[in-house]
Amino acid sequence: MKNKSIKVSSILKSRWAKPAKLSAMTLLCGTILFSCSSGETETAAVSEEPGLAHESTTTEVAVADDGKGIGPVKTVEVGPGIEEALAAEGQTLFEGKCSACHQLSDQKVVGPGLAGVTENRKPEWVMNMIINPEEMTKKDPIAKKLLAEHLTQMTNQNVNEQDARAILEFLRQNDQSI
Numbered sequence: 001m002k003n004k005s006i007k008v009s010s011i012l013k014s015r016w017a018k019p020a021k022l023s024a025m026t027l028l029c030g031t032i033l034f035s036c037s038s039g040e041t042e043t044a045a046v047s048e049e050p051g052l053a054h055e056s057t058t059t060e061v062a063v064a065d066d067g068k069g070i071g072p073v074k075t076v077e078v079g080p081g082i083e084e085a086l087a088a089e090g091q092t093l094f095e096g097k098c099s100a101c102h103q104l105s106d107q108k109v110v111g112p113g114l115a116g117v118t119e120n121r122k123p124e125w126v127m128n129m130i131i132n133p134e135e136m137t138k139k140d141p142i143a144k145k146l147l148a149e150h151l152t153q154m155t156n157q158n159v160n161e162q163d164a165r166a167i168l169e170f171l172r173q174n175d176q177s178i
């Protein structure tokens with residue numbers, strides 16, 4: 001048995017050795033060819049980059065300025081009072097999808113306590129954070145800061161817009177009852 005396994009591995013070695021050398025050669029040749037023939041294209045690509053980066057920074061700042069966050073929710077109507085049935089629906093969703101990481105007080109668990117969140121943020125921002133947390137923590141200045149503080153990425157809980165609206169109503173109810 002021992003002998004056999006040694007044989008197999010030495011065959012494998014000799015079989016692998018050649019293609020590895022070959023592909024290294026091909027790569028080398030390819031690199032040389034590429035850098036000779038495409039000098040012009042490369043320069044063009046490099047000079048375009050700063051412009052692109054600048055453009056996207058400007059867009060991010062503009063989005064951040066309206067305080068609505070980044071995501072599908074552009075405008076939300078909220079009444080002065082609480083829609084009780086909607087808030088109750090939101091409570092059920094919250095308990096199933098959010099309460100492992102969030103308290104309704106100001107106490108942090110994994111994520112920040114959510115007391116006062118509907119007073120400190122726009123309703124659109126709260127909904128976009130619920131629906132689109134990964135992009136929010138990358139691009140929205142407030143969400144970025146929160147991630148830096150809490151050091152855990154909020155998970156995408158697959159909440160659709162309608163359910164996010166219900167959760168928002170529940171969080172508004174929570175804030176009005178404090």
Ligand code: HEC
Nearest residue numbers: 097098101110111112130137146147150152153154155157
């Ligand atoms: C795995 C833990 C986790 C789950 C589950 C989670 N969150 Fe979060 N949440 C966080 C963390 C952590 C942050 C801070 C931002 C970050 O680090 O990603 C956050 C931030 C937030 C914020 C912003 C708070 C503020 O102070 O502005 C809101 C609102 C929020 N979450 C709501 C929810 C809702 C609603 C759910 C359920 C649908 C939910 N989260 C599910 C961890 C979680």
